[in-house]
Amino acid sequence: MFHVLESRIQSAFSDYLKVRYGLDITVVTEQPKQSSFGEIALPIAFQLARELKKAPRVIAQEIIDGVGEIPGVGAMEIAGNGYINVRYDRGAYARMLLEGASHATAARAGKVIVEHTNINPNKAAHIGHLRNAVLGDTFCRLLRAAGYPVEVQNYIDNTGVQVADVVVAFHFLEKKSLDEVKALIAGPRFDYVCWDLYARISSYYKDDPESKKWRAETLHAIEAGHGELSDMGHLVADAIVECHLATMRRLDITYDVLPRESEILHLKFWAQAFEQLKERKAIYFETEGKNKGCWVMPGAAFNDDAEQEDSKVIVRSNGTVTYVGKDIAYQMWKFGLLGKDFFYRILKTYADGHQIWVSTTASDQTAPPFGSASQVFNVIDSRQSYLQDVVVAGLRQLGYNEQADKSIHFSYEMVALSPRTCVELGIELSEEDKKRPYVEVSGRKGLGVKADDLIDKLIETALKEVESRHPESPAEERREVAEQIARGALRYFLLKFTRNTVIAFDFQEALSFTGESGPYVQYAAMRPRKILSKLGERGEALPDFATVLTAEALNRQLIQEDFWQLLLAASKTGATVEKAVNSGEPAHVARYAFQLAQEFSNFYQAHPVLHEEDAEKRALLLWLTKFFGDQLDATLALLGIPSPRYM
RNA sequence: GCGCCCGUAGCUCAGCUGGAUAGAGCGUUUGGCUACGAACCAAAAGGUCGCAUGUUCGAAUCAUGCCGGGCGCACCA
Incomplete structure (x- = not known):
């Protein structure tokens, strides 16, 4: 609601400026430094001072006198200079x-289209993947709240090197048959098995470089799409995708469609893109130098100043396409520029009816129309920004400037580990590493915090608290509450940092349920409900706010500054969402949720609602309680955080 | 070497389309459960906003240069 009035003020001012001074400028508004200064501050007079050659205060007075009544505005005054x-x-x-x-x-x-998660289907998800998924999922929720139709994609690289490596480990190292791998898949935590295996094969390659020929052989088989190695690749990738979906489900994260690399290959998406790239001279065939025999994109296409910037290989001299090439084709498809589509089948249907579709080479199922978006957000680690630049340059070289502009690399910094947490995990650190603020994780070395382990640990910690506070509640219910608290703690922890901050993951910090944390907000959100249910227990009904709280009554009550500030704060949800969407920064909403929680905790302490005897004031307090409860729940929902019934 | 990101309180971070006295959380010290549950609240201490120059009426915010740290720059993804 706040921003509705704000934009009303902006347009009233800009209309006036146009008429009075013939100036067409955008009017900026700010939040005053101190709440006692009012709700909106406009530094417009400073902006105009030079142009009009008048003192800012004089201009400000002219504007106030001239702009006239604005509905909803009580008063305007000049302050400071x-x-x-x-x-x-x-x-x-x-x-x-x-x-x-x-x-x-x-x-x-x-x-x-928001593409996120995108984990290589060859091992368990870790904390870094969680940051990606939570950021992407939350941004989707914010976009929807802002009115956009959103399609969530999770790209599955099921034919890449990483999957091949695990297949190599199963087949060549462990000499496992297809059936033996199937048995492992049926067992517990197959993604953990692969996690260790992947670390093992990676170090094996290092010790015995000859063994890399296994990788080439496997990769070739997977790409060709037949034979036992290929079958095993699909088996492993499909099973791991299931694990990832289950992990993400624990955080209430889901998807609409999973486009897979195997279909990009088999449905010849690349061939189609390749023709366009050649035709429009976006890439050329290199005849000399180190890239001889490759199709390359000139460095100038994606880097404007560096003349000696290397060209980027798109098609290797052996005729195979690089990841960037495939990604260009995929990106074209997202915008409906490829002239081809996948076939789809339903991968799974959740209890709430939500369906996840997956790409396939042939199907008789009628899927919703996927792709053909007008804007695309790719949630990808900032370490890949160079490659993302190349992809966008590809679109531009093809003449799709509009789509290139709407192709956004929604980048974020990595999640590293604090040295203290490394020690807890038994990771050996060099003296140099111990002095660093953080240590990078490594999937190849198997170093990192697995997502499910972290979630389990959070639930365990929360459960202890819940059990000590509610020994009388049914065990099943306590478990559910603990899961909700764990989800809140984790999602909030990953969202409170802005995207370009490296998170030095620390167990102690992540497991903290006090201060600026998800559980703090959840706790505050529970309180209004508690008050209202207590009211019911006393056999009292809520007053009819609409009749009791007339504009006059509200004016009387809201003279009290803290009530007004509280109400004002709770009315800024829409403005916050807008800001977060425009800046691509979900952290703004997380911080807003925390602020609201703080405001309410403060109110809760200062005003015992049910003890208030003055009828009108009591009605206001109850209404504030109700209103705040709704806003807190809604804000938490935007963050994908549930509101437990008790804590 | 080139590109991108970061440097704000003891620690972890907000604030950056320039604007009024630079804000949170944690930690430290102190006070508050006979209240709608203390996973809470109140108070205090704590700052050359990495350094320098410039632009400006006005700079944590913009520009340039330096210093320090991170990440990229494959016929891997």
Whole structure:
């Protein structure tokens, strides 16, 4: 609601400036430094001072006098050297909130695709993958809240080197047959088995470089798509994808469609893209130098200043296509530029009816129309920004400038480990590493925190707390609450950092349920519900707010500053979502949730709602309680965090 | 060597489309459960915003240069 009034003020000002001074400028608004200055501050007079050659205060006065009445605005005043501070009409504003004035966000046209998770299906997910998935999933929720139709994709590289390596380990190292691998898949934690195996084969390659020929052989078989090695590749990849889906499900993360690399190959997506790239001279055949015999994209295409920047190989001299090439084809498909589509089948249907589709080479199932988006967000680690630049350059070279502009690398920094956590995990550190603020994880070495281990640990920690506080509750229910708290703790922990901050993962910090944490917010969100249910237990009903709390009554009550500030804070959800979507920063919403929780905890402490005797004030307190509870729950939902019924 | 990111309180981080007295959490010290549950609240201490120059009425925020740290720059993904 806050931003509705804010934009109303902005347009009133800009209309006036146009008429009065003939100026067409965008009016910026800010939050005043101190709440006592009002709700909105406009530094517009400073902006105009030079142009109009007048003192800012004089200009500010002219504007205030001229701009006239703005519905919902109570007063405007000049402050400091020429700030214009705007105060809302408290009663009118509260009344708008009370009536639930339609701030229903308008649906926006143009599908947005968000691609996230994208874990190589060859081992268990780790903490870094969780950051990717939680960021991507939360951003999807925010986009939907802002009115965008969203399609969630999780790309599966099921024919790549990493899958091949695990197949090599099973087949050549462990001499396992297909049936033996199937037995392992049926057993517990197949993704953990592969995690160790992947580390083993990686070090084996190092000790015995000759063994790399196994990889080449396996990769070739997988790409050709037949034979035992290929079958095993599919078996492993499909099983690991199931593990990943289950892990993500624990955090309430799901997908619409899983496009797989095997279909990109077999449905000849690349061949189609290759023709376009050649035809439009986006790539050329190199006849000399180190890249002789390859199709390459000139360095100038993706790097404007460096002349000596190396070209990027797209097709190798042996005729196979690189990952970047395949990614260009995939990116073209996302925008509907390829002239080809996958076939699809339903991979699974969840209890709530949500279906996950997966690409396939032939199908008689009718799938929703996937792809053909007008905007694409690729949630990918910042370490891959160079390659993402090449992909976008590919679109541009093909003449798809509009799509290139709408192709966004939603990058984030890695999750490393704090030295203390390394020690806990039994990872040996060099003296040099011990002094560093963080240590990078390595899948190849098998170093890292597995996602499921972390979630288990969080649940265990939460369960202890819940058990000590609610010994009388059924065990099953306590478990459910503990799971919700764990989910809240983890998602909040991963979201509270802005994207370009390296997270030095630390168990102690992640397991903390106090201070700026998910459980703190969940705890605060539980309190309004508790108050309202206590009211019911006393046999009292909620007053009819709409009749008791007239604009006059609200004005009387909201003179009290902390009530007004509280209400104001809780009305900024929409503004926060908008800001987070525009800046691509889910952390803004996480911080907002924490702020709301703080405000309410404060209120809770200061005003015993049910003990209030003055009827009008009591009605206000109850309404604030109700309103806050709803806003807290809604904000948590935006973050994918559940609100436990008790804690 | 080139490119991208980071440097703000003891620690971990917000704030960066320039704007009023630079903010949180943790930790430290102190106080608050006979209240709608203390996973809470209140208070205190704690800052050359890496350094320098510039632009500006005004810089943590923009520009340039330096210093320190991280990550990229494969016919791997």
